[in-house]
Every structure is written in structure tokens, then in C-alpha cells.
Amino acid sequence: MKKKIAAVTILFLLAGLTACNNQKNGSGSELPSGAVSGYLTGNAAQYVTFGNYDGLKVEKSIYPVTDEDVDAEIDSRLDTDTTFASTAEGAQTGDQVNIDVTIVNGETESTLCSDYELLLGNWEFGDVFDENLEGHRAGETLTFSITYDETAPTQEWTGRTICFRVRINDVKAPRYQELDDSYLKKLGYDSEDDYREAVRTELEDISNLNSEDSMYTDLFEQAYAGASFDGYPDDLYRKAQKYVQAGYDTLSEEYGTEADADDMQADILSYVNRWLFISAYCEEKNLILTEDYLETYEEREVNAYNYGSVDEYENYTGKDTIVQDAYVYMIGKDLSENAKISEVTYDYTDEFLGVLSDDELETDAVLSTGDDVIYVDIEPDTE
Numbered sequence: 001m002k003k004k005i006a007a008v009t010i011l012f013l014l015a016g017l018t019a020c021n022n023q024k025n026g027s028g029s030e031l032p033s034g035a036v037s038g039y040l041t042g043n044a045a046q047y048v049t050f051g052n053y054d055g056l057k058v059e060k061s062i063y064p065v066t067d068e069d070v071d072a073e074i075d076s077r078l079d080t081d082t083t084f085a086s087t088a089e090g091a092q093t094g095d096q097v098n099i100d101v102t103i104v105n106g107e108t109e110s111t112l113c114s115d116y117e118l119l120l121g122n123w124e125f126g127d128v129f130d131e132n133l134e135g136h137r138a139g140e141t142l143t144f145s146i147t148y149d150e151t152a153p154t155q156e157w158t159g160r161t162i163c164f165r166v167r168i169n170d171v172k173a174p175r176y177q178e179l180d181d182s183y184l185k186k187l188g189y190d191s192e193d194d195y196r197e198a199v200r201t202e203l204e205d206i207s208n209l210n211s212e213d214s215m216y217t218d219l220f221e222q223a224y225a226g227a228s229f230d231g232y233p234d235d236l237y238r239k240a241q242k243y244v245q246a247g248y249d250t251l252s253e254e255y256g257t258e259a260d261a262d263d264m265q266a267d268i269l270s271y272v273n274r275w276l277f278i279s280a281y282c283e284e285k286n287l288i289l290t291e292d293y294l295e296t297y298e299e300r301e302v303n304a305y306n307y308g309s310v311d312e313y314e315n316y317t318g319k320d321t322i323v324q325d326a327y328v329y330m331i332g333k334d335l336s337e338n339a340k341i342s343e344v345t346y347d348y349t350d351e352f353l354g355v356l357s358d359d360e361l362e363t364d365a366v367l368s369t370g371d372d373v374i375y376v377d378i379e380p381d382t383e
Helices: 002-016 067-080 127-133 181-187 192-225 234-255 261-285 291-304 310-317 319-336 348-353 358-362
Strands: 057-062 083-086 096-105 108-119 141-147 161-175 340-345 364-369 372-377
Touching: 057 192, 067 192, 108 161, 127 141, 127 161, 181 192, 192 261, 192 291, 192 319, 234 261, 261 319, 291 310, 291 319, 310 319
Parallel strands: 057 340
Antiparallel strands: 083 161, 096 108, 096 161, 141 161, 364 372
């Protein structure tokens, strides 16, 4: 809960934080103290011709928070607060078992894991593995074999029969948290109604945050698409080459893909042009991304998307990407000051899923999202 409240608080901090507009930025002059440095290109305007970005039309999507949304969020929080306690009973789905697993291959044995916490029902080693543990108690040692098909948890096991020896060290049954008076008191609420209203407010604020994110990104992309580019500085191009090459190298290592030269060149130019646009816009509007603004932006992202820390967020996303996202947010917010904004309220059933006939629901459902149409195969109910 603290995380979600923090996310809402940071939303208003970002709304209040404005980029410093009393100093020049990107024109070759020295940045003021506290400004993020090392990303913008000086005198970028010589490479960029803006389109008309005043009065851009944009839709702000509004998704009302329903009672079902509140119930689901509260259930999720209660699940998060579930604890486990050792039991003498046999293991069953939903229990947490502590196990040592050995793979036996004739006279050869190899340890797969020791003192491992396995939640039965998650099928980490496959559904049949979990089924073999059900009903057994702490202290027992089991030996069983499983023949895996293409759904094996690891590709190495596909088509093979694996013999396991499993020692059950402990069986822990879940103790589900109830929405009772003691729980509400611990959270600082006098009644369930007060708590539900607080959760609703948080969800509404986070929904608004996401709507604004999308709107700011849309405005940025419109302004960027309306610009034209002529040339670029060599140092920015070299930086883009290194950045894009590193990304393709990672894909090659993880998935064995080969880089297409045309795709790589397009990605390099996209990187170059986006940074030229950002630099030229900030120069024209005297916008400066400060360290305080960036820190607040990062904290909001960490809380909104449940990262463990800013470091985890930066390691996962990459600092360059985060800084560019912060500039996009800042520029989109600036563009919104003169934009023509229309608020559109969406109902998930009627607007997103569409109204489907019984025949459509039994065959192919069509999800229409703007210009994209997604076909979803649904097996008919034969019972």
C-alpha cells in the first residue's frame, strides 16, 4: 500500500515540478547547476525543422474505476500479505514446500536444487511434478519419473524421461489475510468503507497518471513526426551506433538472431533524430531537465510498476532510455499547454472488447483497438 500511495504523491510532485525555463539549454552555453548533462546536442536547431506543434489534437482516455476494480485490488493486497506456517498435514496445491531435488541417471546423480521453496500449483517443474508431491509430509523422500513433452519447463528435458529423488524438508500451509478490523487498524483505517474509498482514490489517481503518460507520449510523437531532419553531428551518430549495436548484440546472444543492416541503420537514424528533436525543442522552449525532476520521475516509475528500487529500474530499463523517457514526458507536458484535448471515457466491455454476438463469442472474437484488429480463437463450449 505504501508503494501505491507513494506513486500518487509523486504524480502531484511531477505536476508541480516544472523544468527550469530561465536558462538556455542545448545552445552551447553552460547548463545551470542541477541540470542533467551529457545527453542534449548543442545547436541542434540547425539540423531540425519543426512542423506546427501548437494546437495539436489529442485524446485523453478516461477509464472509470469500478467496484470490481476495487475488489480486485484489495484481493491482490490481501494475497500479498499471505503468510505460511509449517504443518504436519500432507502437501496440497497452494502449500509451500521446502525440497532438495536430485536427478538420478542410473548410477549417476546430480543435485538440481537444495533447500528450495516451491509453491505447489505454480508448476515450476511441471504439473506432474507437483502432483507427485501432493499428500506427502515433511521428512518423506520420494522417487518418481516424468516423461516431458514440448511443455517441459526447460528445453533440455523435452522428450526425455527424468528420474527425480525429492526430499521434503518442510510443508507450509498458507494463512490467508482477512479484511478484518485488526488488518484495517494496522493500515490506519477505522472502517472497511474508509479503506475501500482510499483504494478507489488511489486507483483513480494512478489511472489518471497512466492516461496523462499516454497523452504526453502521443503529443510528443505527433510533434516529432511533423519535424524534418537534415544532417547530424558525427559524435551523436557514433554514440547511436554504439547504443544500437549493443542492443543487437544482446538480442544475438539471447536469441541467436542476426542483425539486418537496413534495420540497424534505421534504428541508428531514429536514435539520432529523436535526440536532435529533443535537443532542438528544449533549446527553443528553454526547457531544462533537472536532476530533481529526473529523480522524481524515476521514483514515480519505480512505484507505479513495482520495481524493488531505482537501481533495479535503471538496470532493467537502462539509464539512456529513462532519461529520454523523462524528456518525452516533459516535452509532452509542455505541448499539452496549447493542445486541443478531448477526454474520452471508455467502458471496457463496450468500447474495447466490442459487443459480440453469441456466435462470435463461440468462434473468433475480434478485439478492436484503434487501427489494430486482433483475432482471438476461442474454443466452442461443447458441453
